[in-house]
Amino acid sequence: TNITVQLKPQVSELETVTVVAYGKQRKESIIGAINTIDTDELRVQSGQLSSNLAGKLAGVVVMQRSGEPGKSADFWIRGVNTFGENNKPLILVDGIEREMDLVDVDDIASLSILKDATATALYGVRGANGIVLITTKRGSEGAAKVSVKAEFGLTQPVKVPEMANAEQWIDYYNEISTYEEGSIKPIDDYQKQMYLSGADPDLYPNVDWMDAIYKNLAMTGRVNVSASGGNKNVRYYVGGSYYTEGGMFNMADNNNYNAQMNFNRFSFRSNIDINITKSTELGLSLSTQYTSKNKPGGVNSDVNNDFYAYAMRTTPISNPTIYSDGTLAVPPEGGGAVNVYNMLNYQGYTKDNRTMAQSLISLTQDFSDIITEGLKVNAKFSWDIDSNNSITRKYNPNQYHATGRDDQGNLMFDQIVTGTGYMSLDYVYPKGWTTINFEASATYDRVFADDHRVGALFLFNMRSKSMLRPTSYLEAWPYRNIGIAGRVTYAFRDKYFAEFNFGYNGSENFAPGKRFGFFPSVAIGWLISEESFMRNLQEDITKLKLRASVGSVGNDNIGGRRFAYITTINSNSSGYHFGYTDSNYYTGIQEGEVGVSDLTWEKALKMNIGLELGLWNELDVQLDFFKEKRTSIFMQRSTIPTQAGFVSNPYANYGKVNNQGYDLSVTYNKRFNDDWAMSLRGTVTYAKN
Numbered sequence: 001t002n003i004t005v006q007l008k009p010q011v012s013e014l015e016t017v018t019v020v021a022y023g024k025q026r027k028e029s030i031i032g033a034i035n036t037i038d039t040d041e042l043r044v045q046s047g048q049l050s051s052n053l054a055g056k057l058a059g060v061v062v063m064q065r066s067g068e069p070g071k072s073a074d075f076w077i078r079g080v081n082t083f084g085e086n087n088k089p090l091i092l093v094d095g096i097e098r099e100m101d102l103v104d105v106d107d108i109a110s111l112s113i114l115k116d117a118t119a120t121a122l123y124g125v126r127g128a129n130g131i132v133l134i135t136t137k138r139g140s141e142g143a144a145k146v147s148v149k150a151e152f153g154l155t156q157p158v159k160v161p162e163m164a165n166a167e168q169w170i171d172y173y174n175e176i177s178t179y180e181e182g183s184i185k186p187i188d189d190y191q192k193q194m195y196l197s198g199a200d201p202d203l204y205p206n207v208d209w210m211d212a213i214y215k216n217l218a219m220t221g222r223v224n225v226s227a228s229g230g231n232k233n234v235r236y237y238v239g240g241s242y243y244t245e246g247g248m249f250n251m252a253d254n255n256n257y258n259a260q261m262n263f264n265r266f267s268f269r270s271n272i273d274i275n276i277t278k279s280t281e282l283g284l285s286l287s288t289q290y291t292s293k294n295k296p297g298g299v300n301s302d303v304n305n306d307f308y309a310y311a312m313r314t315t316p317i318s319n320p321t322i323y324s325d326g327t328l329a330v331p332p333e334g335g336g337a338v339n340v341y342n343m344l345n346y347q348g349y350t351k352d353n354r355t356m357a358q359s360l361i362s363l364t365q366d367f368s369d370i371i372t373e374g375l376k377v378n379a380k381f382s383w384d385i386d387s388n389n390s391i392t393r394k395y396n397p398n399q400y401h402a403t404g405r406d407d408q409g410n411l412m413f414d415q416i417v418t419g420t421g422y423m424s425l426d427y428v429y430p431k432g433w434t435t436i437n438f439e440a441s442a443t444y445d446r447v448f449a450d451d452h453r454v455g456a457l458f459l460f461n462m463r464s465k466s467m468l469r470p471t472s473y474l475e476a477w478p479y480r481n482i483g484i485a486g487r488v489t490y491a492f493r494d495k496y497f498a499e500f501n502f503g504y505n506g507s508e509n510f511a512p513g514k515r516f517g518f519f520p521s522v523a524i525g526w527l528i529s530e531e532s533f534m535r536n537l538q539e540d541i542t543k544l545k546l547r548a549s550v551g552s553v554g555n556d557n558i559g560g561r562r563f564a565y566i567t568t569i570n571s572n573s574s575g576y577h578f579g580y581t582d583s584n585y586y587t588g589i590q591e592g593e594v595g596v597s598d599l600t601w602e603k604a605l606k607m608n609i610g611l612e613l614g615l616w617n618e619l620d621v622q623l624d625f626f627k628e629k630r631t632s633i634f635m636q637r638s639t640i641p642t643q644a645g646f647v648s649n650p651y652a653n654y655g656k657v658n659n660q661g662y663d664l665s666v667t668y669n670k671r672f673n674d675d676w677a678m679s680l681r682g683t684v685t686y687a688k689n
Contacts, residue, residue, distance in 0.1 A: 031525030032119035070263030077130030079687025085559020117551025124503030139235030297348030374446035521551020543614030568592035
């Protein structure tokens with residue numbers, strides 16, 4: 001007797017589906033412009049997830065503007081589509097708007113970028129700049145799996161400017177100071193030799209300020225511990241991590257306080273799923289993060305730029321970093337009286353603390369055995385809080401400039417800066433936000449007669465964000481969104497696809513009767529590789545798909561003042577004098593900013609044509625051509641006749657931007673044997689306004 005056993009490969013859900021707006025879809029049925037990334041590619045030694053996206057996803061443009069520890073990168077989807085207030089994408093973590101950089105990379109199960117109208121229309125007035133969907137890990141049935149990981153790395157500047165040395169600077173200075181014939185050089189040959197020889201660095205300093213202020217290397221480290229598992233009734237994932245990043249400043253030893261720049265983050269996440277019945281599932285997600293950033297005090301918020309600017313413009317012979325007897329040095333009177341070395345080491349420190357806590361509870365009921373096959377209902381509620389405070393200890397020391405030496409060879413000083421001699425305390429009271437989200441949805445997914453696959457979604461959601469410590473009347477008003485959304489999908493024999501999406505939602509920022517908008521989109525797709533005439537080529541062409549979409553979305557974060565449809569009144573304008581001695585005065589009332597009666601959100605019409613090609617089960621190519629027309633950008637009119645009588649130039653929704661281009665991703669995966677494999681990825685993004 002012959003028994004034939006055929007093994008079917010087990011494929012995880014994340015390999016067969018893609019996370020899309022408010023749900024998941026089978027990968028072959030996706031006809032929107034969506035890119036996903038293997039989470040292993042995000043695990044590089046950087047504390048900010050936004051920095052890790054550079055070069056990894058087609059259509060994503062990343063710019064790291066600062067090397068300050070803990071600083072996030074700016075990034076855009078398909079370039080900058082607007083010159084309005086907000087041009088950044090919407091970030092959703094487990095369906096809730098949250099910050100990307102607060103999610104630990106090891107907690108991420110999937111990351112998707114939604115680029116065209118089909119993928120983003122459901123988000124309506126908040127989807128014009130694209131969407132980033134992050135799904136965190138959850139437990140699965142099986143024995144407990146414990147993971148412990150520690151990583152350490154080094155960071156260094158990509159390029160440090162090479163400054164003129166003392167000899168070059170003296171020569172340049174003498175040259176520009178003696179352009180007239182017969183002029184005397186301000187720095188004679190003897191003085192020049194003293195500066196260059198280092199015989200008396202107190203009176204004749206020679207300092208490379210970039211080298212004095214910055215180090216060549218800084219340390220980073222990350223530790224992550226996680227556990228997951230469960231049974232058919234309860235599944236769990238628990239993870240905790242610590243990340244630290246040192247600063248690039250070259251600090252002096254200081255026993256009084258630590259002013260070195262550094263960033264530390266602690267995070268914890270717990271995701272639990274409970275089967276209450278065989279068709280009812282309860283989900284509970286809790287996470288918290290604590291960040292602490294230390295930096296030198298006495299400077300502006302952008303610390304690195306302050307030190308960089310002073311180090312760039314301080315001459316190498318201005319003054320030593322510190323005098324040999326420990327006296328704090330400073331340039332002479334009229335020389336700016338600023339020593340960047342003192343700013344860094346002897347003017348105190350600032351410590352910024354931030355605490356975040358997020359909670360999410362969801363309940364899913366499967367009605368397949370109760371009402372009809374493929375019908376599910378879900379409700380979720382989340383509550384988040386974000387609180388931060390700052391402590392600054394400033395110190396203003398006495399600072400001197402050496403004028404020479406006495407008969408005993410001791411330095412003689414002029415006091416340039418008279419300090420206070422003590423450390424002051426500035427405390428910024430906790431401030432932040434609380435955010436509440438509620439969402440209820442019904443989904444339907446069913447196949448009829450083996451040929452017709454039908455899917456549907458209907459959803460209601462609302463969001464309210466309130467400031468913890470409002471300082472004005474307007475700040476006390478919550479930011480709110482509310483709306484409905486829907487999706488209908490159809491596939492015939494998994495070869496021909498059609499999809500319709502819509503969002504109908506609005507914002508509190510607009511006038512009554514004009515707060516809601518309708519945002520539809522349609523898309524079609526054709527999986528050519530499944531056609532009968534392609535069967536002889538399927539070993540070579542494993543996938544060939546064409547797709548196209550068009551639709552409209554909006555952006556309600558338009559900038560300017562809140563409730564700009566209301567005209568402001570200035571109650572403290574110019575008034576009038578009266579009385580016998582003209583000594584009585586009353587202020588007047590004046591119209592301020594004129595309200596925009598037809599105030600609305602930015603509107604974006606998006607079009608996309610895409611091609612997906614797979615060859616030999618090794619090479620995958622995705623190419624998209626896109627075009628977007630952004631209108632109704634809220635901006636202030638630059639010129640207006642004075643005869644019009646406006647106190648200030650009025651605002652209006654009259655800005656326009658056209659954006660078009662293409663994005664391409666090429667991925668090559670080759671497995672040589674059970675132990676060796678190779679993966680290559682390349683992306684190209686081109687966007688033109």
